[in-house]
Amino acid sequence: MINFGYTSNKDRQIVFDENDRSVYQILQSKEPSVDICIQCGTCSSTCTTGQFTQFSLRQIIVNIHRGEMDFINEDIRKCMFCGKCQLVCPRSVNTRNIIQVLITILN
Amino acid sequence: MNVEGKKLIWQDYQKEIADNNYYYVRSCVRQTFFPGSETAFLRILKTELNKDVCDQSIHTSCTGIGYHSDVVPIETTMTVVARQFALMTEAGYKNFVPSCITSFGLYTEVLETWHHFPELEARIRENLRKATGREFEKPDNLAHASDVIFKFRKEIAAKSKYRLINKNTGEPIKVVDHIGCHYSKMFPGKGIGGAEYPYVLAGMIEEWGGEVIDYPERRHCCGFGFRQYLVKQNRGYSLACSRKKFESMEPYEPELILTNCPGCPMFLDRWQYAINEMEGKSYGKNGQGIPVMTYEELAGLMLGYDPWDLGLQVHQVGCESLLDKIGIEYDPDKKYKGLEDKELGKPKTPSNILFV
């Protein structure tokens, strides 16, 4: 093996068919309202934690659906559970339970 | 796949290609990467097809690499391009044939720009006049060298000694084509077959007996992308692009990659070696690489030229497996011998698998 001084860059593409999307399936079975999210971003904009960090429930949901699980476990632990997201969600997604279920599934 | 549908599209992208009297401009890098290719082009046109080709040594780089790397301003580039046209005009030619895809894209872009902004053209004429005292006519016909070979693919086939057919099985050789990005992605109408399903190389492969293989990442760039390769820190990105293509084509088991751009054969060839050195992965059959060729090299092989005259020994991925399949005769001992049997020196063989 030769070190040329560079390596092949990691592909950023979401390879949907190869990603492990099982967490979404479990989440979906335990909290079906995750399905009706329309990714409007209201939750992430009102988020108390969002004032301090890049935390976004919207992105967490979409990334889990795509099986992009990097950092999800760290991210969900940033949530303070205050419930503002639940109050503002136009689709009435049970946001807090999504966090609750994820914390259980991912540990 | 519905080939009929593809043909409908090909019909929409027909292109006028002059049939004689070409003014040939060479590529900066091809002569060092694949030195036999341009020689083969001239030999085919002049001796096989009896065409008039003007090949001068006084033209310069088109500045394309510098232009796309943001180091040469556009007016400078246009003036250099204007000088190339002036040389053509002075030599009495009207059909401009660049060897390089980047050049072809650049000439097309300059001509299009002048078409829409005549005042710019006037200023460039003025610049050229001031700098060199030359005047120029815009070419009547601008075609890439691969367009010219495409135009005469049937004539070449008629004169061919070999066909792209496995002599043992009688099956056509499976070839993937890779078109240089600047050939038609910028101006789909200027490329044979357009940008989505280019036909220029596919037409040659079909005509010479091979089977064209489509694969999902066919349109993806080889990874040259000037700034990606030229800066060493970015080189991993270049490598990743080629790797994406290899991984995508691998299941189709192609036996040859055919290219028409200076950079693409370079990267598709050398990166196979680099990936193998880094990770031990190879994409051809039996742990071998997939041979990569330029269209001139392939045309030359079909016409029975000696592989070593075509410069196939400077390829990183050895082409002997393909030559054997087609049944092309060659002398293995002469591989690393130059003109008058001068020793060229042997490359260091890759450590883990036999690539050369």
Place this chain on the structure above:
Amino acid sequence: MTRESQTIAVIGGGPAGLEASAKLTGLGYNVFILEKNTEVGGHLLDWDRLFPDQQNASEVLDAIKAGLNENTQILTGAEVVEISENHRFDIKLAGSPQKITADAILVATGFDVFDARKKEEYGYGIYDHVITSAELETYFKNKKEILKRNGSPVKRIAFIHCVGSRDEKAGVRHCSRVCCVTAVKQAIEVKELYPDVEVYLFYMDLRMFGLGYEELYKEAQEIYNIRFIRGRLSESFENQDGTIMVKVEDTLAGKPMRINVDLMVLMVGILASSGTSEMGSKMGIGINSNGFLKPVNSHFSSQISNRAGVFLAGTCKSPKNIEETLSDARAAAVLIDNYLKAKIT
């Protein structure tokens, strides 16, 4: 003169033309419906069920047709060649000595769906498993099974929104409005037929403008497990096994994405039909930048053309759903009546 002595030529026998004719004959006028095709009904003939309540298109068409009375004359296969004006309009039809004389003309020449072949990179007409929404509708209508070319079942379907809508590269700047909800409707229908099929919708925006559409969208998520991915198809490719590789940017995850599907359905947009453009140029009616016919004022006289006695109804003016089309046709009928009454007195 009375209403009974006056004649109106309705060009185009789609929902708008038929509905306007029904209202006009109801008022007592004589109406000629000039239909280029062999049958009246327009695109409704090819449609199976309508959003958002899944009513049968044929029921709707029958209800419209039921309004026609004996004062209506339907001429099918009738292509307008020339229109001349001499107090009244004289209309010459192709291949027919018959000349129609009318006191007013209603243009209801409708729309054509976008020719998906123009989006070459999507592979329609080239890849085996790429169809349009209009084709899918005929599958539903003819109870044709949705299978792969080799007869094996389809496991995953992608619906691609905005094919020939909101696409300057395809020369279409407008939003075709109804395709979003059509995609949702068709996705649900697919799931009803094949509950195990995975369905993905690739969209830029979801424009659920009508009452009941948003509910349908939510139903798709909640009941049918249909997934929406916000990303517009850049290009597709046919894999070795005939599946289609869909390449999008997953804009919400902020990453490029690729996903293999067995069937790709292109939600083709609504364009002014060739007949619409033809009528526009033949009669000197204004054409807007999207290729649709331009009424004199799009707010308060949206059924009146710039040429006296020529009226416009339906999707020759803009993409519309059935409800809007029929309302528009009825409005046109009223305006034609007003126009002719003024002439009578």
Place this chain on the structure above:
Amino acid sequence: MGAIAFHPFVLPFSIGVVFMLTALISRFILWKKKLPFADNEKIRNGFFTVKTLYALKEVFRESLLHRRMHRVNPLLGYMHMTFAFGWFLLILIGNIESRLYSGSEFNLPYYPIFFQYFVHDKTGMPLEKVFTYLMDMLLLFVLSGLALALIKRTNSRLLGLKRTTNIHKGDRIALFALWLIFPFRLIAESITSGVYHQGGFLTDTFGKFIDELLPVDQLVVPAWWAYSIVLGVFFVSLPFSRYLHIPAEIVLIFLRHYGLKPSKKFDHFSQMELFSCPRCGVCIDKCQLASELNMEQIPPGHFFHSIRDHRDDKEQAFNCLLCGRCEEICPVGINTLDIRVQRRHEFQVQDNKIQFPYLVDGKAQHAEILYFAGCMTHLTPGIKSSMIRIFEATGLSYYFMDEQGGACCGRPMQMAGRFNEAKAMVEHNQNIIDRCRPVIMVTSCPICLKSFKEEYIINAQLMHHSEFINLMMEKNKINLKHSGLRVSYHDPCELGRGLKVYNEPRKVLHQLSDLQPVQLEAHFSLCCAGSLGNTVLTNPQRNELANRTLDMLLENDPDALVTACPLCKKTLAGSNRCEVIDIAELVAANLILKGEPSRVLRTPMYSH
């Protein structure tokens, strides 16, 4: 007397008693050993004090008389009282009777129980007739309770219970044994009396009746066998059935008097509370999830049962509003909410990593009043601006701690049982509050207030804005005019049952408006269903509950509904059935300010 009275049929009873006592005593000894040192210390220090006497008094009042149960449901109270107090008296009087007869201090334990078998002629015994009458009377008393128990089991509605608890295997044996004890005693004593004519008004009469039908002299011994067996069965099954609540409650009462309290973790005190639950079922009807949404398994009666039986209680633990209606009503005074949260904690992933590293010291500023609006209040800006207006009217200096948003108070995390995480937030906010050094700390959110009261150490008068407004009113710092509105007041759970703030908001509202009564108020108020305590409920379920609550609140057709919690406001307003305003908003709109005309509350948006 002479020889010791004995018959083999006393064995089942005797073995049962010995077994039960052994099981109970060993259980309690084991349990006490596991108690933390501090708790044991409390027990040691309290034992020889007046606390023991108070505990005894409470045991008498609650374990025997069931006073609290009487208050909740008289019939149910009576039923429990007959079993507990009636049986207790039967044993007590029976003992006295047998001792008086034998004149001995020492009796074998079974002797008083089977006294009627061993002694047929009590002539010469002091107060012979009185005892005979009393014992029959007491037996009748217990039997009347048994009749009620049978009715409760078959038709609970007659006892004012819409639902009752279910019985499970272990319980069933104990329950049937218990039911049979007193009828069998009646039969045994009556048959004996049928032979020897020794009984009182009940047993003698019944004995004569049986004598007419059956050969009573042959039935005497079998009848006593039967009575002894059911007693034995009951005693053996008691430690393994819900009847463990009888001894457990007594122990619990003592422990409470010695100062033991529920902790955050599910510990031995929690277990004692759990075993003290008699599964009387009064909590079931009070639970809105059970009564409105048919989630039968949620109320503590069932929830505790699942824990005791080691069944999966996760759903039950999390699907609870923590509204406190069950705790309020519980006759045993079990801390139902604490146990619920303790169980949640058990299910949570214990994470000892540093929580919320992104929380860095926030800005602090000294002022007389420190105002913490709370996360939810940021979604009801009307409350925030009203509070600012009120603060300004008081002329006191104030600092709005989370004006630009801040960390959550930690209560929602606490309620979810994630204590480490909650602690991190508490520490963050505590630090800011300490640096602010306020005189009064006001919050608009009862959820936060509860957390501040329980989790924080705040050296200031800590109060909800309704209390603050009342205080300012009483000190004449603000003056209010009547709004002219008829309003109804909704007690937020956390403010009312959680913190016992019932009067202050009402006092303020009386000043401001025409306050209408509602059917369920204060202690008994309904939850709005927006509760952060529940993570499981779906939105349609929450809407359903909110609508039922509104049905009750809007009975008197008020002009507006007033509440004192941003979450209640949002939840109740979501139905669009009436104008919902916060008490602060009503106050702010009706402040009498010098030199400025007071604002008029906008007209109600929804007419009804």
